[in-house]
Amino acid sequence: MSAHSPEALVQEERRYFQIFIWLGILTVLEIGITYLDMSKMVIGAGLVMLAGSKAALVALYYMHLAQERPTLTWIALTPAVLCVFLIMMLLPDLGGITRLIAEAVGAAPASH
């Protein structure tokens, strides 16, 4: 069965619809999680994981990265890696790490 044979296209169309349903479910979960009575740190981590899952689904299936050569995936991942590096370089300047740790252990945020 070739990549664009009629059977493969029907199968692909079914997968697109499954991804659509998953994206809807994850969006509802994202909104739902903000109403939970939990620490901001846990809710934030949950939201980042859900957003990451949604972004990965779009990139892998709607943008067809799952079927492309790995080099294209490396091109797509480069900005994400650079962005994480940028965040790590920015945080100390603004006292962000101190603030995050203080929030995690339940202490008052550091004054600026």
Next chain:
Amino acid sequence: MTTATATDHHGIEPAESPLTPESWGKLGMWNFLAADAMTFGALLAGYGALRYGDPNWPVPSSILGIPLTAAMTFLLICSSMTMVESLTGIRQGNQAKCLRFLLLTILGGALFLGLQAYEWTHLLHAGQSVGRDNFGATFFVLTGFHGMHVFSGVVYLSVIAIRAALGKYSADNNNEVEIVGLYWHFVDLVWILVFTFVYLV
């Protein structure tokens, strides 16, 4: 015969790239998207750094309308679905299906822009502005930059839809539909991140 003419005649671009077996155009779009993602990444990182460095940052849900934005998010997800349906349609050789779903994708983008204009108007009337504080500056720059991409996407999709209506695409020649799809899904992907970090976190 020029490369462009060859592409029109043979459907698939004559590329022997080590990155992608089918299309230089697709590779070019991926490179553009990677560069664009770095811009969005820098804006989001700047937003995060300013937010965590500011103890007086407002709770986003107290200012922004989450239900409206959730609807906008769902609209973009739906438009991504119609975009892949359009590509599937033309790969099946069904030009009418391709055009129909392209038009629905354009409609989704236009509705998104309309809702964003409504949201901005509401916020500006409530006293928010780009020059008021760090929250206003980062919010309007981030959502404005994304909105500009949606607008560009609607224009880009419209051009492709006109070409589809003229019968330029077929089961063997649909590279341009796939490439515009890459751009549109990227716009959706970025909004997923903006929605989470700016509106929900």
